[in-house]
Amino acid sequence: MDGKMNTIVRLCEVCWLSSIRTQEYLLFKDPEDKFHPSPDVLTQSVGLNITDTFNCTAMTPEQRILLGADWVWAVLEKNTKNPRIQIAVQVLHLPDKETVEENRVPSDACSESVQIAQKESSNKNIHERIVDFCASIGKDCYTLFLFMGKKNDKGNIYGVLSNNFEAAIGKCNKIDRAFIENFFKGSRYLHTPSGMMQAIIPN
Amino acid sequence: MAATQDAKGKGEGGDQNFDYMFKLLIIGNSSVGKTSFLFRYADDAFTSAFVSTVGIDFKVKTVYKNDKRIKLQIWDTAGQERYRTITTAYYRGAMGFILMYDITNEESFGAVQDWSTQIKTYSWDNAQVVLAGNKCDMEEERVVSVDSGRLLAEQLGFEFFETSAKDNINVKQTFERLVDLICDKMSESLDTDPAVTTGAPTAKLTDSAPPLQQPGCNC
Numbered sequence A: 001m002d003g004k005m006n007t008i009v010r011l012c013e014v015c016w017l018s019s020i021r022t023q024e025y026l027l028f029k030d031p032e033d034k035f036h037p038s039p040d041v042l043t044q045s046v047g048l049n050i051t052d053t054f055n056c057t058a059m060t061p062e063q064r065i066l067l068g069a070d071w072v073w074a075v076l077e078k079n080t081k082n083p084r085i086q087i088a089v090q091v092l093h094l095p096d097k098e099t100v101e102e103n104r105v106p107s108d109a110c111s112e113s114v115q116i117a118q119k120e121s122s123n124k125n126i127h128e129r130i131v132d133f134c135a136s137i138g139k140d141c142y143t144l145f146l147f148m149g150k151k152n153d154k155g156n157i158y159g160v161l162s163n164n165f166e167a168a169i170g171k172c173n174k175i176d177r178a179f180i181e182n183f184f185k186g187s188r189y190l191h192t193p194s195g196m197m198q199a200i201i202p203n
Numbered sequence B: 001m002a003a004t005q006d007a008k009g010k011g012e013g014g015d016q017n018f019d020y021m022f023k024l025l026i027i028g029n030s031s032v033g034k035t036s037f038l039f040r041y042a043d044d045a046f047t048s049a050f051v052s053t054v055g056i057d058f059k060v061k062t063v064y065k066n067d068k069r070i071k072l073q074i075w076d077t078a079g080q081e082r083y084r085t086i087t088t089a090y091y092r093g094a095m096g097f098i099l100m101y102d103i104t105n106e107e108s109f110g111a112v113q114d115w116s117t118q119i120k121t122y123s124w125d126n127a128q129v130v131l132a133g134n135k136c137d138m139e140e141e142r143v144v145s146v147d148s149g150r151l152l153a154e155q156l157g158f159e160f161f162e163t164s165a166k167d168n169i170n171v172k173q174t175f176e177r178l179v180d181l182i183c184d185k186m187s188e189s190l191d192t193d194p195a196v197t198t199g200a201p202t203a204k205l206t207d208s209a210p211p212l213q214q215p216g217c218n219c
């Protein structure tokens, strides 16, 4: 099959999945209903090049390992189509028993190139990799660790977003649930999805 | 070249079975067609949809030359400026570059000089470069003549092809030429530097990228 088409198909699946997830999340977590997402907005912000201002790119299996991101949302500049703001998303599934997400491999991509990617990036764990990646771009690229909740509690989605994880990573080089929850304790870092979008997307 | 035969990963199972590993990079402005070019070469496919590459990506392809299996690690870099830090980190250890511009885009041609400077700054001295003027199927929209492409290549000391990922023109030839250049360079340095014939020549050539240690797949 056409490799690029394959990527695009995968991309749509991921975006579709994430929009369902986001919907669940919004329904579940935004009882104050501050965000007022129209169905349009929701598809735009997670869809593939749906409009001239938002897009979502799903990473290839190799990129997931090299960059640590599962997909990247971007707010685009109208004229140049260059990203103005990016959010690189790393999805962390919380199994019932906690396991560290390091060195996970997408199940469909157990291939030679995946091994090479792993070798290429073996000096960092996957959380450090996404933080490094975003830091290499600059402050307009945010890392979002998105916890999808436990298998039997799908509504339990939460995440933490920052463009400055690299500052924390020096002190505590392992990012795990405890690390993330530490962020939740400081209210400065706590965002509803609406707060998150409002905080980082300039008008 | 024969002297490098010892440094190989033979006998460990299918995919590790190769004589040489070459790391190649494709660079150039955004939208010139780097990803399309690699897709055409590796998967023989093309799509007109544009999904701008995020950061970096790569593919692996094995080619044969004089009964030798050469594994190509082909790194597809993002052309957008914001990814420059991450992409230049991958220049180190690259043995060959395809520097691409778009014959319908003057700006991308104007940037070739800068890209060439990036190669000089971040890669090793012996890296080979082929300049590729892509989208040569779009003759009506051409703004960069074949001659100016060829002239610039000469000035920079690069080989030159006009290519089309869409119509599959000179794609394979570009990669094959780059591989030839690297092989030539390799035998050249083996001739002039007897030390490498007794040492670990592959290490010299791939800059700490010997064949993979682990042949098996862990998942």
Ligand SMILES: Nc1nc2c(ncn2[C@@H]2O[C@H](COP(=O)(O)OP(=O)(O)OP(=O)(O)O)[C@@H](O)[C@H]2O)c(=O)[nH]1
Binding pocket: B028, B029, B030, B031, B032, B033, B034, B035, B036, B037, B047, B048, B049, B050, B051, B052, B053, B054, B077, B078, B079, B080, B134, B135, B136, B137, B138, B163, B164, B165, B166, B167
């Ligand atoms: N007509 C024509 N179109 C091409 C050719 N190669 C690529 N394209 C189109 O040009 C656009 C950009 O191609 P990409 O391969 O994604 O460009 P890129 O250089 O990888 O861009 P970045 O990832 O942003 O650096 C896509 O719409 C392709 O379909 C070609 O040879 N001929």
Ligand SMILES: [Mg+2]
Binding pocket: B034, B035, B036, B051, B052, B053, B076, B077, B078, B079
């Ligand atoms: Mg690309």
